[in-house]
Amino acid sequence: MAARVRPLTPGELTAEQSALYGAITGGLRAQEPQHFALTAEDGALRGPFDLMLRSPAVGTAQQELGTAIRFRTALSDRVRELAILLVAAHRDSTFERESHEAIARALGFGEPELAAVRTLDLSGFSGGERTVGQAVLELLDGDLSDASWDSASAALGLDGLFELTALVGYYSTLALQLRVFRVD
Numbered sequence: 001m002a003a004r005v006r007p008l009t010p011g012e013l014t015a016e017q018s019a020l021y022g023a024i025t026g027g028l029r030a031q032e033p034q035h036f037a038l039t040a041e042d043g044a045l046r047g048p049f050d051l052m053l054r055s056p057a058v059g060t061a062q063q064e065l066g067t068a069i070r071f072r073t074a075l076s077d078r079v080r081e082l083a084i085l086l087v088a089a090h091r092d093s094t095f096e097r098e099s100h101e102a103i104a105r106a107l108g109f110g111e112p113e114l115a116a117v118r119t120l121d122l123s124g125f126s127g128g129e130r131t132v133g134q135a136v137l138e139l140l141d142g143d144l145s146d147a148s149w150d151s152a153s154a155a156l157g158l159d160g161l162f163e164l165t166a167l168v169g170y171y172s173t174l175a176l177q178l179r180v181f182r183v184d
Helices: 015-026 048-052 056-071 077-091 094-106 111-118 127-140 146-180
Strands: none
Touching: 015 048, 015 056, 048 056, 048 146, 056 146, 077 094, 077 111, 077 127, 077 146, 094 111, 094 146, 127 146
């Protein structure tokens, strides 16, 4: 499917869009090791980040939430990336899958693990990762069973479980926006 919008280049941005662009390209995402490009050759933001520019007030809040989820939670890096990849697989979000698989590889995920996650198969994971993965799959269906609540809250604590629900909601929102605007 063809994209429904053309990405905005830096020269086209309003003052509010430019401020958001600067927050994205100069923030934590840009300061961390780059496993995927935030911008295209013409300077336009890639993926969901360009879409955030369409409504700077909402986009700013959204990018701040994303930054908090990526860099300021108690979730371990592997657990966080497993959860993001499960959302991407469940929501069929190519951009999120490809960009976060690059991060996951840097964290030591092997190709067999990544292939399994693409099919929502958690059989190769154990312990806390499997517990969190199962919780993510249930959250994607809208709730947690009592058994999953007990195991996920024991593994993550209540604060970590709150962070996990925010992660699932945030990446589900991105997947929806990417799909509706036909961003690859």
